[in-house]
Amino acid sequence: MKRVYNFSAGPSVLPVEVLETVRDEVLNWHDSGMSVMEMSHRSKWFDEIITRTEEDLRDLMAIPSNYKVLFLQGGATTQFSMVPMNLMRKGKADYVNTGAWSKKAISEARKFGKVNILASSEESTFTYIPELDPKTFSADADYFYITTNNTIYGTRYTKLPDTGNVPLVADMSSNILSEVYDVSKFGLIFAGAQKNMGPAGVTVVIIREDLVNDAHPEVPTLLQYKIHAENRSMYNTPPCYAIYICGLVFKWLKKLGGVPAMQKINEEKAKILYDYLDDSSMFKGTVAKKDRSLMNIPFVTGDKDLDAKFIKEAAERGFVNLKGHRSVGGMRASIYNAMPTEGVKALVEFMKDFEMKNK
Numbered sequence: 001m002k003r004v005y006n007f008s009a010g011p012s013v014l015p016v017e018v019l020e021t022v023r024d025e026v027l028n029w030h031d032s033g034m035s036v037m038e039m040s041h042r043s044k045w046f047d048e049i050i051t052r053t054e055e056d057l058r059d060l061m062a063i064p065s066n067y068k069v070l071f072l073q074g075g076a077t078t079q080f081s082m083v084p085m086n087l088m089r090k091g092k093a094d095y096v097n098t099g100a101w102s103k104k105a106i107s108e109a110r111k112f113g114k115v116n117i118l119a120s121s122e123e124s125t126f127t128y129i130p131e132l133d134p135k136t137f138s139a140d141a142d143y144f145y146i147t148t149n150n151t152i153y154g155t156r157y158t159k160l161p162d163t164g165n166v167p168l169v170a171d172m173s174s175n176i177l178s179e180v181y182d183v184s185k186f187g188l189i190f191a192g193a194q195k196n197m198g199p200a201g202v203t204v205v206i207i208r209e210d211l212v213n214d215a216h217p218e219v220p221t222l223l224q225y226k227i228h229a230e231n232r233s234m235y236n237t238p239p240c241y242a243i244y245i246c247g248l249v250f251k252w253l254k255k256l257g258g259v260p261a262m263q264k265i266n267e268e269k270a271k272i273l274y275d276y277l278d279d280s281s282m283f284k285g286t287v288a289k290k291d292r293s294l295m296n297i298p299f300v301t302g303d304k305d306l307d308a309k310f311i312k313e314a315a316e317r318g319f320v321n322l323k324g325h326r327s328v329g330g331m332r333a334s335i336y337n338a339m340p341t342e343g344v345k346a347l348v349e350f351m352k353d354f355e356m357k358n359k
């Protein structure tokens with residue numbers, strides 16, 4: 001069976017080179033005589049893996065030394081609660097509502113304090129990133145929360161809000177490592193691995209040291225950043241195998257030239273599809289041009305039956321998982337770092353052909 005072009009929003013495509021290494025090492029990692037799956041997380045081998053994985057991520061994102069890198073479980077969704085549980089000290093935070101993931105984060109935060117929603121694009125099914133007026137920001141907020149890339153709708157912030165002394169917290173699940181970010185602009189960044197870093201099961205948290213504090217004593221031990229920071233993410237058994245594969249993805253990305261090189265590829269790759277959508281008289285992009293995501297590209301024909309026909313025929317030709325999220329409809333092509341440019345070019349060729357045959 002030939003590999004397909006997988007446009008899944010997550011879990012999503014991984015670099016073939018990485019999968020080949022995983023295959024080669026599955027029975028015997030580096031002459032250890034065992035699989036990484038079978039190793040103690042207290043072994044020198046796994047210590048080497050997690051140390052190297054953290055170092056490579058620090059290199060890739062130029063993470064300053066006053067930030068901790070944590071490898072946690074529970075997905076990005078657990079961070080919706082861990083962030084307010086640990087950071088709501090005065091009991092107030094600013095949030096921007098740019099979609100379903102922001103809304104879930106907001107409803108968790110409300111359990112722990114006052115949530116101020118500064119802006120929302122919900123009235124237009126989140127097709128744009130709302131303008132933010134710094135005059136409305138709460139100077140006394142514990143943090144300011146955004147979702148840098150909105151996986152379901154295909155929008156992204158192209159400019160970060162200037163929150164002054166209020167720490168900026170970002171859910172970067174679907175665009176971490178896809179473009180260059182200045183980590184020092186953030187108090188905390190989190191991302192589930194299964195979009196742009198590796199398999200599901202590990203969530204990366206990058207947190208500025210001064211935000212790693214004693215949490216309220218009622219906060220469960222495993223939900224305290226401090227516990228994980230003090231124990232190098234090994235207070236309990238970490239998701240060892242997922243961390244190992246993320247490490248291989250980081251190595252792959254470094255070899256490619258790091259995040260700046262990846263960003264250039266991503267911009268060119270996304271442009272191929274956006275240019276066609278702007279040209280086509282059948283397919284249309286659904287979001288404001290200024291806020292277009294480099295990772296998730298939703299589009300529609302305007303006719304539900306034609307959308308369904310397209311998705312079906314595309315799948316038959318090996319372009320899979322193009323169905324849009326149920327809340328948006330239509331199609332969505334997720335073109336994360338590991339989606340090769342050839343995959344997008346081939347998709348566009350197929351779309352042109354489909355457009356011609358179904359005029």
Ligand SMILES: *Cc1c(COP(=O)(O)O)cnc(C)c1O
Nearest residue numbers: 075076077101151171173174192
């Ligand atoms: C996928 C996704 C999530 C949810 O991640 P889980 O790991 O399933 O909890 C949260 N936020 C964004 C932006 C996502 O894309």
